[in-house]
Amino acid sequence: MKNDRWVNLRTFEEGFRGRGIDAVFGAMVNFDALYDNARSxxxxxxxLHALLSGMSKGYLLPLAAYNPKAxxxxxxxMLADVLDALANKGFIGVKIYPPVGFYPYGNVEFGKGHGKDFMMTARQFDEHMLSLFRECGKLGAPVMxxxxxxxxxxxxxDNGNKPEGWIALAKQMALDQQTPIVNLxxxxxxxxxxxxxxxxxxxxLTDPGTSKMYADLGNWKHLRGCTADSGCAALERLKATIASYPGVEKKLMYGSDWFMMIKSSNWQDYAGDLARALSDMNLDALFYDNAVNCYGLVPGGMRRAAVEKHLGYLPAWLA
Structure with missing residues (x-):
């Protein structure tokens, strides 16, 4: 946590690149105002993240943090800086972190148990979050x-991430004939x-009105050691969900949450472990296609154009 970011990027690349991980989408978190203050x-x-992206030749494609209170x-x-990063610095999306004290939407409705002080600004939280999703929609940028x-x-x-906040957001944006672009x-x-x-x-994710919403399997450490027919609890739970909601597998993609995962032994094997456990799924979709679709990196995609504009070329893994 205290390393320089270029050191972490180098460590990640050295650990994963030889195992077929050709790119990393690096997500920032902003703790200002609601949790702690940044040192820079x-x-x-x-x-810095734009510079690291360029120096890595597009191995790192960054996501900008957004904190509505900040x-x-x-x-x-802050929103102006985020939108500038998306437009001019090669960022491919935005990262929000609800555990610091807000819902993605529905703060007025769901925040009633969080005290008088919070409720005094709950409507502002909803307004700022809705503005973020609308602006990201214009730029084809997903929010992780x-x-x-x-x-x-x-x-x-602890429950600021509950589905009800996302359901409320999708309903609100549907009123304007929009759908949020999201990576859950x-x-x-x-x-x-x-x-x-x-x-x-x-x-x-399988609702016809949420075609731009996806999810990742970041830090699903209980899949490590599983095989497709091993009967591990986490795998069986995922299989049951896919069986009950056909099509949801087309919205799932690989994720790492590297800062949590690196505490585990043999963290470099994580992607391969997930590939073995999920071998019954379409691994091309899980490890590439769904992420490229979600993040607008397909030919003609707005984020693909932003990356090429920033770097002056397309990364080899994307070209």
Whole structure:
């Protein structure tokens, strides 16, 4: 966590590239205002990630962090910086982190148990989040979000990622004949919780009105050691979800959550472990096609054009 970012990128590349991982989509998190203050200005962090992307020849394609409270405190400058990164610095998406204290949408409805102070700004949170998704839609940029139970800023925010906030967002945007472009990180997680998050997310992903919503299997560590016919609990749970919601497998993609995964032994084998466990699925779609579609990197895609504009060429793995 305390390494320079170029060191982490080098470590990741050295560990994964020889195993067929030809690119990494690097997600930032912004903890300003709601959790902690950064030690370097946000705009400088964006410049750094753009520089790392260029120096890696497009091995790293970055996602810009967005924190609605920090945006409020900056008078909208944070969103302006994010949109500039998408338009001019080769960023392919945005990362939000609901555990720090907001829902993707529906803060007025779902935030009633979070105290009077929060409710005084709940409507502003909804307005800023809706603005983010609308602006990202114009640029063809997906928003990646933590979408499983987590250790939130306080206990009240452990469930800030629950499906209801995303369902509310999809309904609100449908009123304007829009659909959010989203990567639901972790797809509710690989552990069995006493909840119905994964089925609700699967239902949302397979709804005809959410064609631009996807999910990843980041840090599904309980799939390691499984094989397609091994009967592991996490794998059986995923198979049951796919059987109940046909088509959801077309919305799933590989993810790592490297900062969490690196604490595990043999982290370099993670992608191969998932490939073995999920060998019954379309691995080309899981490891490439779905991500390229979600992130607008297909020929003619807006993010593909932004990457080529920033680098002056297309990365070899994408060309």
């Amino acid at each position: 200005p946000f705009a400088d962090q964006l410049k 945006d409020m405190d900056s008078g909208g400058k 979000a933590h979408a499983n139970k987590s250790m939130g800023r306080s206990k009240a925010w 990180g972790h797809f509710a997680g690989d552990e069995k919780f006493d909840d119905d998050w994964q089925p609700k997310y699967a239902s949302l």
